Amino acid sequence: xxxxxxxxxxxxxxxxxxxxxxxxxxxxxxxxxxxxxxxxxxxxxxxxxxxxxxxxxxxxxxxxxxxxxxxxxxxxxxxxxxxxxxxxxxxxxxxxxxxxxxxxxxxxxxxxxxxxxxxxxxxxxxxxxxxxxxxxxxxxxxxxxxxxxxxxxxxxxxxxxxxxxxxxxxxxxxxxxxxxxxxxxxxxxxxxxxxxxxxxxxxxxxxxxxxxxxxxxxxxxxxxxxxxxxxxxxxxxxxxxxxxx
DNA sequence: AACAACCACAACCGCTTCTGA
DNA sequence: ATCAGAAGCGGTTGTGGTTGT
Numbered sequence: 001x002x003x004x005x006x007x008x009x010x011x012x013x014x015x016x017x018x019x020x021x022x023x024x025x026x027x028x029x030x031x032x033x034x035x036x037x038x039x040x041x042x043x044x045x046x047x048x049x050x051x052x053x054x055x056x057x058x059x060x061x062x063x064x065x066x067x068x069x070x071x072x073x074x075x076x077x078x079x080x081x082x083x084x085x086x087x088x089x090x091x092x093x094x095x096x097x098x099x100x101x102x103x104x105x106x107x108x109x110x111x112x113x114x115x116x117x118x119x120x121x122x123x124x125x126x127x128x129x130x131x132x133x134x135x136x137x138x139x140x141x142x143x144x145x146x147x148x149x150x151x152x153x154x155x156x157x158x159x160x161x162x163x164x165x166x167x168x169x170x171x172x173x174x175x176x177x178x179x180x181x182x183x184x185x186x187x188x189x190x191x192x193x194x195x196x197x198x199x200x201x202x203x204x205x206x207x208x209x210x211x212x213x214x215x216x217x218x219x220x221x222x223x224x225x226x227x228x229x230x231x232x233x234x235x236x237x238x239x240x241x242x243x244x245x
Numbered sequence: 246a247a248c249a250a251c252c253a254c255a256a257c258c259g260c261t262t263c264t265g266a
Numbered sequence: 267a268t269c270a271g272a273a274g275c276g277g278t279t280g281t282g283g284t285t286g287t
Contacts, residue, residue, distance in 0.1 A: 022255070022281070044272075060273075061256065073254095096275060108255080111276075116253055 019053045023062055027052060031059055032067055065106045072104035076113055078150045084110055085118075085143055089135065 019027075034050035040063060043056030052059060065071065076084075080102055087098045093114075095107035102110065118138075122129040125137065 020257075042272080055257090056272080057258090057274095058256075065255075093276065107275075112254055120252090 018055060028067060031063060035063065065108050070104055071106065073109065078146045078153065082143055082146045084113060085138055
């Protein structure tokens with residue numbers, strides 16, 4: 001099986017056997033160039049005329065999820081996570097519908113995020129993603145903390161911004177406790193902050209969900225909801241680390 | 246050093262929905 | 267109204283990199 005070892009068949013140039021698996025840079029360039037000239041769409045004929053030994057579906061997917069110029073990948077920001085959690089709680093696995101509210105993000109990426117991060121946490125907490133237990137944990141722990149992280153990060157970004165405005169040389173700001181490899185703040189918060197941020201709550205159709213303030217209320221009146229007298233691992237409430245990607 | 250187990254993400258598959266002839 | 271092909275969707279698998287033994 002000449003899997004990813006370039007077009008396995010050197011003999012004939014017009015063999016109709018389809019390639020599968022990871023895309024090579026050559027294939028990417030073919031696709032990009034063809035679309036630059038002819039535009040997207042009509043994927044099956046595109047595949048044929050661009051000289052790609054791929055299915056139309058494969059070409060479409062590659063373009064939409066990876067090559068498209070406005071696609072954003074990696075570094076899911078706290079506000080994006082928040083939106084994903086919120087919308088998923090409302091709509092379930094409607095990935096593409098959720099993706100519509102996250103500019104530049106694809107349904108595939110959101111789906112992967114859910115599977116790798118969210119389901120992993122459920123597993124760590126030894127409960128099912130669909131259990132009330134886990135949903136409560138998301139709503140009352142994870143989401144508020146993300147919201148908090150958003151605001152502090154935004155504040156940090158602002159101070160950084162003003163600081164760098166004065167001194168253009170930017171050194172890494174060590175004040176933030178985040179160890180995470182991740183995202184340059186500019187990348188995280190440069191986009192649509194107002195639109196994507198807290199503003200989104202209540203802006204959707206059929207939305208009667210209040211803003212995040214009710215989480216705090218909830219905390220203040222204590223453990224009233226510690227319902228469903230269930231196992232709950234001891235670290236259930238205390239393990240911050242696992243909630244923040 | 247080598248190998249296994251694990252993880253994150255990219256890509257594929259089967260099915261459904263859309264479109265337009 | 268029907269039908270075929272294209273596009274879209276969500277579940278699932280594959281692949282390559284990383285981490286653990």
